[in-house]
Amino acid sequence: MSRPGPKIPPLSVTDAQRAVLEGWLRRRSTAQALAQRSRIVLECAEGHSVMEVSRRLGVAPDTVRTWRRRFLEHGLDGLGDEPRPGVPRKITDEDVERVIVKTLEETPKNATHWSTRSMAAATGMSQSTVSRIWRAFALAPHRSQTFKLSTDPLFIDKVRDVVGLYLDPPEKALVLCVDEKSQIQALDRSQPVLPMMPGVPERRSHDYIRAGTTTLFAALEVATGRVIGSLHRRHRAAEFKKFLAKVDKEVPADLQVHLILDNYATHKTPDIKRWLLAHPRFHLHFTPTSASWLNLVERWFAELTQKKLKRGVHRSVQALERDIRAWLADWNEHPRPFVWTKTADEILDKVAAYCHRISDSGH
Incomplete structure (x- = not known):
């Protein structure tokens, strides 16, 4: 004789939460994943079982359980993606600051401006890292522009x-x-x-x-x-x-x-x-x-x-x-x-x- 499984706590939503969830469903710009999670919560709030919601929405039962549990624990905030594990950040804020200060305030010994290769050698970072930092802060040492201020008294x-x-x-x-x-x-x-020919300029x-x-x-x-x-x-x-x-x-x-x-x-x-x-x-x-x-x-x-x-x-x-x-x-x-x-x-x-x-x- 099989034993019944553990009872799962009922899920209910407030009027304010329901308005937000239904808004996510209607909005065209809402990500598909968030819309699906909103449907799961609303279906569960109607009293449907995990298996019923799984069949109605065409998703795996474990998916229903996951987002049901996340909503019960964290409310609407639980429907967002959790930070994913990954390799710890290697470049610190101090490293970024060092590259920026060096780019703006110093020049290499044997050149008029920095290149990614020379900056990488001077800082011990990779060329790709230097390039990403320069792009993020719109720095382009290889470029220069000319100007001339008028001295006209009028x-x-x-x-x-x-x-x-x-x-x-x-x-x-x-x-x-x-x-x-x-x-x-x-x-x-x-x-x-x-x-000009295909693949060859004039x-x-x-x-x-x-x-x-x-x-x-x-x-x-x-x-x-x-x-x-x-x-x-x-x-x-x-x-x-x-x-x-x-x-x-x-x-x-x-x-x-x-x-x-x-x-x-x-x-x-x-x-x-x-x-x-x-x-x-x-x-x-x-x-x-x-x-x-x-x-x-x-x-x-x-x-x-x-x-x-x-x-x-x-x-x-x-x-x-x-x-x-x-x-x-x-x-x-x-x-x-x-x-x-x-x-x-x-x-x-x-x-x-x-x-x-x-x-x-x-x-």
Whole structure:
């Protein structure tokens, strides 16, 4: 005669617990394991036996017993996963701090920056450990960036003036970013370019033949992204004056014209000043010295360089100019404005932070 098994304690849930369990079941983002455990507890709370719940949910009886017991002992917290056993942590917080401090405050004896290999040798850790620590704290000793702070005494006023035109342009006026991309070289490779093939990138000889240069004068319309362009073989005030005349011809006569440009000498010659006096609708706004990043046309020049000039092959200046004109025409068919988002205060605060870091650097 078989003896009955031990009685298991009844399982009941409060209204609050039931609301949480049913919420876990309904929520799409709930993990499947947690949803299943919630179903087990709710089924047991209805008075069903372990075997009945096992059959209804299609899980092993031991699984039902486990989560029934965990809920009785720990409540809702018992339905989470327990910490799993594993190899004890070998890298301590002190080890991590040592790598970070060494990366930020020291340099290796025979190099300008650390590598994972040199840091591993200096700390006694593995390269993979060093790499994981650097990734966790976004450290990349192999990378560097350049910057230059403007020493223009009117830097603040000029930044506010130019950024004000970007963010709050005047009515019945056109804001144009103007600059010259000079010394654009027509370069022909010394040997034919080998086209790209599956698994093999395009290949070109490292040396080239110079065929001459040209200069592109460009005015980027801030509102629409449209560009007025003009090519000249020389880069003087005379060519800049011709470009201004072209801009004057293409901009509707009823609009004021605000030009954002740099402090290049050809923009300030007596001849240019006389032309501006004769065309009073033109207003010049100069960017601070060493602050070309403030002129949006530089962003457009980067597009031209990256997409057309960098890998272009031209056997003559005429061929180069044809390609530039074609690219400019294609751009103006579907112009895309570059949207300025930074306020003048945000820019000045960032520059101030750089200045503070430099003054406190100890160098």
